[in-house]
Amino acid sequence: MATHAFRGIQKLNRVLDASIKTLNFILRRTSTSARTRLVTGSSGEKIFVPLNDVSYPEILLHEFVWDNIENYPDHIALECGINGKKYTYAQAKDATNYIGRSLRNMGLKEGDVIALVAPNFPDTVLGFLGGLSGGLVITPINPHYTVDEMSKQLLRVKAQAVITSSSIASTMLVATRACLPPKAPFIVIDDKIGSIPEGSIPFDDLITRGKSLPLVSTNATCNDTAVIPFSSGTTGLPKGVMLTHRNLVSNIEMTQSCFGDAYRPTTSTHQEVTPLILPFFHIYGMSAVVLSRLSFGTKIITLPKFVPETFLDVLQKNKATVLFGVPPIVLFLSASPLVKIQHLESLHTIISGAAPLAKSDVDKLFNKFNIDSSMLKFRQGYGLTESSAVAFVEDGYKFASIGKNMSNCLARLVNIETKQDIATPGETGELWIKGPHIMKGYLNDEASTKATLTEDKWLKTGDIAYFDEDYDFFITDRMKELIKVKGFQVPPAELEALLRTHPDVNDAAVIGIPHAKYGEVPKAFIVVNEGKKPTEDDIKNFVKGKVSDYKQLEGGVMFLNEIPKNTTGKILRSKLKSEYQS
Template structure:
C-alpha cells in the first residue's frame, strides 16, 4: 500500500456561490441550471451512502452504528452526488464556456493549448491509438515528466477506451521493466529526454511491435522506430471518432504504489473513483471558481503527474474547473521562481521540501505571493513551525494566503480528509461521502471515543477496486464489505478533527510501547542546528527496538551526538530516547512525493 499523503486545500474568501458551479450537489437539493449541465450529467446521478443518508451530522450523532455493529464516523458534509461518466468527459464538460482560455502551458518552452485545442487533441490521440490496433481495456504506459503533452496523453488514453499506467520517469530501465510487465502494457508514451532508458526497458520485456510514442521535449533525440507524439494529433484529425463502450465502473488508471511498505502494486482505479473524489472535495469545500473574462486560476504544476496527488488532486480537478496549468518537468529553483515572476499565480500545490525552499531561498520575494490565495502542501506532514516561518518571513496575512492540510491515499483516489487550517497538526475532517472507522490494533474493536488511537479505515465511492493480479494483498487491505484498511494510526478530538500519529508498520516498539517516528522527527527539526531528520527503529536485545536518528545539519553547523540527545531529554518519555544513536548524513532518502524512505536507512 502506498504511504499516506497530506493533501491541503483552502477555501477562497471571494468566489461564486455554490449555485453557480456547473457540477451541482444534487443530494443537497441546490438549484440546477439546466443550461449549465450537458450530457455528462445526463449519464445519471448516483446518490451515495443511501443506507446512512438519514444520519444526523451533529456532534452528538456523527458516530452511527452500522449493520455489523461497527461504529462509523460520518462526514459533517453529508452525502455527495456525482455524474456517472468517464473522467475525460468530466474534465471537458464545461470547457465550451471558456474555449479560448489557456488550459495548458509549458513552463520551459511556453508551448500552449487552449481548452478547445486540448479537448480536441485528446480525442485525436484516442483515435490514433485505436488506429494502431489497441483494443478497449488495453494498458498504455505513460512515462514522461510534466509537460502539456503528458496531460493530453493521459486524457487521450481515457478517450480511446484504454487504461493508463503512469511510471516514474526517474526510474531505471530495470524498475520500468517491472511495471511494464506487471501492467501488461500494450503501448508506451514517453519523451525524448528519457527515451533511451524507456526504450531499453521496452526492448528487454515487450514485443518489438509495441508502439513506442515519443514527445519531443527538445532534449535528446528520437529513437529509431519511434512514433512522434505530434503525429497522433495530426493523424487523429482525419480518423473517425471512437465509439466507446465503457462505463464509469471500468478501470481507467493503474498507478503503482510507492513500494515503501513492500513491492509496488498496481492500484486499479475506476472512472467512478476519480470523478466521485473530485466532487467529494468540491462539495466539502468550494475551493475554486470557473474562469471569467477577468479571472482564471493559474497553477504551476511541479508535482509529478504520475503520482495520484499530481493526477487527481491537481491535474484532473483543476482542468475540470477551468484553471490554467503551467507544467514544470522538474523542480529547478530558478525555473520555479521565473514562473512566479512572470505569472499571476493564484495557488501552489506543494510538498514540504518546496515549502522549506520558499522559506529559505533568498531569491524568493514577497511579491511572488501577491495573487496567491491558497497553498496546498501534501504527500507528507508539514510542521506548524515551518508554516509560521513562511508567514513570518514574508509578513503575509494567513487569512489571505492560507495553508490547509488533509490526508489521502493512492487507493482512495486520493482525498479523504481536509483540514480547516486552524489546526496545523490535524488532517481535518472526513470529506463528503467518506465514511471512517478507527479500529483498535490489539483488540480489533471499533473506537468511538475521542483521544483513543486506532487504525484508520475508509469507505466510499473513491475506494479502489483492488490491486492488480494480487488477490492476497487486496484481501489484506479491503474487507468483504468494502472497508479499506489504511495502515495509518490516528485519533480524533472533540471536534472530530483527525490526527495521524504514524504508519502501523513504521511504529517503533520499545518495551511494548509504541513510538511514532514522526513525533521524534518533528522534535528534532526544532533543534537550531538541524535541517532535516528521519527516525527508524533498530533491533535491541533488551528492548526489542529502539529509535535511531539520521540528521542533516544546517550549513556551517556542527552539533555533536550528545548535543542532539541532550536536546531530546526531558521533552519525551524515557522509552522514546534515541538509544539507537545518531548518524549525521548529507541527505534523507525520499521518494518523488517527498515521503521518507525508511527502508533504505535500515
C-alpha cells in the same frame, strides 16, 4: 445537455453553500464536530459519517474533465514552464480526441493498457486523456525508474504501447524490448533534450493524423478501470491499483466540495494559476491537481523537475494563485534565501499533502514573510493511491491534523490488537475508510486485495491515527514504521517534527534500531542549516524534557547531507535502515 445542466446546478449549489458557510462562520468554528457524526453500524462498528455528501455524475473521466469548457474555451489549460508551449481548453480537448482516434487506428483495442512514462509536460497530460478518450487504460510510470523497475511494471499490466519523452526514450527502448508485443506503438514526446529514436512515432503526429480519422466509440462504463497507478499499499512490493472512472470522478467532486472555498471560479476576468511541480505519475499530482483543476478551468503550468530558480520564476512571472506541494516544498519556501515575498504575493492558497507537516513548519513560512493567514490560506489533504487521492481535508486551523473525512468518505478507527472499533478521543488505531473513491482492487493480486479491502469494502489504510473532541484526525505513523521501545509505541513523525524546530536543524528523520534490552530505540538523522555545527549531544539534549523517556534518542544521532525521500516527500525509512541501522 443533461450533464451540463447537472453541473450547472452543482455550481449554483456550491455558490449557495459558500454563502451559507460565510454567514455561519462563527457558529461553524464554535462547533466544528457538527460537520461529522459518529454512528453505530449494523455490526457494532463506530463510523464517522460526514454530513455534507455530494452528488457526482455517471460520466467517464475524460468527458467529465472537458464537460464545462464552453464557458472558457479560449483560456489556457496547459502551458510548459520551460519552453512556453501551450494549449487552450478548446485546443486541448480537440487534441485528446485526435490522440484517441490515432491510438485506436494503430490497432490498439478497447481496454488495452498504455504505459505513460514522461516528466510533467502539457503533452503528458494530453496523452493521458487522449488514451482514455480512445477507450484505453493508462498506467503511469515514474520516468526516473531504472530499466528493471520499468520492465516489471510493463509486464505486470501487459502494456500494449508506450508514450514517453525523448530525454528518456533510450532507457524506455531497453525496458520495452522483452515486455511489449512486436511492433507495439512506441510514441515519443519531443522534449528538446534527447532525440526521437528511429522507428518511433512522434507524439505530435497523433494529433495531426487524428484530425482526419473517424470518431471513436467505446463501450466503457463508469465501473471500468481507467488508470492503473502503482502503490506499495500498507506492505510489500508495488502493486497495480485499479481505479475506475467513477472512483476518480467522484473524488474530484468530493474534493471540490471540501476544498471549493479555496478556489475562485473561472470567469472571463479570472482564472486560477497552478504550477504542476508534483509528478504527474503520482496520484496526488495526477488526480488531486491536474484532473481536478482542469475540470474547473484552472491554468496549469507544467514543470518537468524541481529547479529552485525555475520554480520561483514560474511562481512570480505567472502570478500563481494556488500551490499544491509536499512538506519539502513548504520547508524550501521557508528556509531558502532564494525565496522572496514577491514569489508568493499572488498566492491565496497553499495545499500540502503526501506526508505529515507540523504546525511549527507552517509557522516558519508565515513568520518569515509576516504573512497574514487571512490572506494566504494553508490547507492539508490526506489520502492514498487506493483512495483515488484524497480522503481527509484540513481546513487551516489544526495544521498538525489531517482534518475530517471528506464528503462521501466514511471512516473508522480500529484497534490494532483487539480489532475493535475505537470511539474515544485520543486512542490510536488503524484508520479505515470507505466510499465511491475506493479502488476496485489490486491488479491480478487477489491476496493483497483481500488483505487491504474487507468484504464490505472498507480500505485498511495502514496508517495509525487518533481523533480529538472535534473529530479531527491526526496521523501518528505507519503501522510498519512504529518504533517499539519497551513495549511502548514511538511514532517517528512526532520526533521528526520536534527536531525540525531546533534552530540548527534543516531536516530530520527517525527510525528504530535494535536494542538488546529495550527491543528498539530511536535513532535520528539530521541535515543541518548552512554554517551550523551542532553536536550529537546538542541534539539529544534538545529532545530531553520535551518527550517521554522512552522516546529519547538512545540510538544516537547521525548527520547527513540529505534525507532520502521519494518523489512526494515521504521519508525512505527502509533505505535509512538498510544503510545506517547499526
